[in-house]
Amino acid sequence: MFNNVEPVLQEEIQSIKDAGLYKEERIIVTPQGAEIHTDQGKEVLNFCANNYLGLSAHPEVIEAGIEAIRTHGFGLSSVRFICGTQDIH
Structure with a gap:
């Protein structure tokens, strides 16, 4: 049954990626703070943590x-x- 559905799902996922709406998992390699580093070597601003006071580390x-x-x-x-x-x- 999955063989029948797989191409449809793959096409849908590809259309989501093409639209720029696909969310890749970000692997964080530093403590949570205002700035974090990812396993891709990028430094990004962190607007989504619940670490409001910066105390988690x-x-x-x-x-x-x-x-x-x-x-x-x-x-x-x-x-x-x-x-x-x-x-x-």
């Missing part, structure tokens, strides 16, 4: 995250309704 924030992982592990492994809320929240 701050050494104290990173150390606090590492300590939380040491003491509590990585995540709840499920939603709060099922597992409960950890004391650090």
Whole structure:
């Protein structure tokens, strides 16, 4: 069945690319900040991060995250309704 649909999908994807509307994944190789570097060697302005205060790469924030992982592990492994809320929240 896919063999019948594949050419149609490929044509549609190509038309999206031709229109300049295809979104390639951007691989970021630096910490999130106002400027970021990609794996293509480009430096770009970052208007889409939730890092409003620029704290995501701050050494104290990173150390606090590492300590939380040491003491509590990585995540709840499920939603709060099922597992409960950890004391650090």
